[in-house]
Amino acid sequence: MKTLICGSMAYDTIMVFGDRFKNHILPEQIHILNVAFLVPDMRREFGGCAGNIAYSLKLLGGEPLIMATIGDDSTPYLHRLKQLGLDASHVTHVPDSFTAQAFITTDLDDNQITAFHPGAMTQSHRNKVTDAREVSLGIVAPDGRDGMLQHAREFHDARIPFVFDPGQGLPMFDGAELMAFLKLADYCTVNDYEAKLLTERTGRSLEQLAGEVQALIVTLGGSGSQIYSNGRRIEIPAAPPESLIDPTGCGDAYRAGLLYGIGRGWEWEKTGRLASLMGSIKIAHRGGQNHKLRREDIAQRFSAAFGETL
Numbered sequence: 001m002k003t004l005i006c007g008s009m010a011y012d013t014i015m016v017f018g019d020r021f022k023n024h025i026l027p028e029q030i031h032i033l034n035v036a037f038l039v040p041d042m043r044r045e046f047g048g049c050a051g052n053i054a055y056s057l058k059l060l061g062g063e064p065l066i067m068a069t070i071g072d073d074s075t076p077y078l079h080r081l082k083q084l085g086l087d088a089s090h091v092t093h094v095p096d097s098f099t100a101q102a103f104i105t106t107d108l109d110d111n112q113i114t115a116f117h118p119g120a121m122t123q124s125h126r127n128k129v130t131d132a133r134e135v136s137l138g139i140v141a142p143d144g145r146d147g148m149l150q151h152a153r154e155f156h157d158a159r160i161p162f163v164f165d166p167g168q169g170l171p172m173f174d175g176a177e178l179m180a181f182l183k184l185a186d187y188c189t190v191n192d193y194e195a196k197l198l199t200e201r202t203g204r205s206l207e208q209l210a211g212e213v214q215a216l217i218v219t220l221g222g223s224g225s226q227i228y229s230n231g232r233r234i235e236i237p238a239a240p241p242e243s244l245i246d247p248t249g250c251g252d253a254y255r256a257g258l259l260y261g262i263g264r265g266w267e268w269e270k271t272g273r274l275a276s277l278m279g280s281i282k283i284a285h286r287g288g289q290n291h292k293l294r295r296e297d298i299a300q301r302f303s304a305a306f307g308e309t310l
Helices: 027-032 049-059 075-084 119-126 145-157 167-172 175-184 192-202 206-210 250-263 268-283 295-306
Strands: 002-006 010-016 041-047 063-070 087-093 100-106 112-117 135-140 162-164 187-191 215-219 225-229 232-236
Touching: 002 049, 002 145, 002 250, 041 049, 041 075, 049 063, 049 075, 049 250, 063 075, 063 119, 075 087, 087 119, 100 119, 119 145, 135 145, 135 250, 145 162, 145 167, 145 175, 162 175, 162 250, 167 192, 175 192, 187 192, 187 250, 192 206, 192 215, 206 215, 206 225, 215 250, 215 268, 225 268, 232 268, 250 268, 268 295
Parallel strands: 002 063, 002 135, 010 100, 063 087, 135 162, 162 187, 187 215
Antiparallel strands: 010 041, 100 112, 215 225, 225 232
């Protein structure tokens, strides 16, 4: 049972500024802003929604297929995929481009200044869902605009159920386009901020939007999540994390749990709890792909958190 994950692959370069931005950005001089921040602490993480989701789904024992575009600087990432046993046969190299990457500077108050270069991601429409074989489930995660539109249509035409996960790509689409996505998709997942934007752009309530899909999932951070399905709103509790280290990639880990449960036909209560646990496991580690647990470990944590077997 293979899951096709359409989305971005990216590098995240994260730098820490040992002071506060407000001490160096003067409001009265904002029109001639010219500042430099010394960042002695820096790390580079493997990221992107497709890479992160596939990583966590593999930990669960799923069979993810990544469909993404990468640039000339992709050798380290491809080497990592090979080491992890992740299928890269549908990862397309776009010559004369960079792999998508974010440059994030964080200060002591956890404020962030981020520059994002989409690079090869803008060419994601070069990939076609129909090129993948033996796929029974899919997800359209944040990616190039044209690619997201195309892959949603291709999943629907191929009669492959899929999750629409607009994420940070949601602002690229107007209300009519978002409604079109929902009519094509079988499931939709958003966080609480994205849920508000989705209702504003479409002019419909969450309950109305949920009527377009089999399930609409809204994550609420530390407050858990809600699953709207068949006229019900199912409350999913948050799994207690071991520690709060880094929220980067928590939503992607949650989506891996969703895909695993959906692929196995589980009830929404169990699927949501597994998704919640995956997000909780991730938040205790830096980056989107550094939580290294066996499936047996995940099953034990699931039992401890929710009192039932995985």
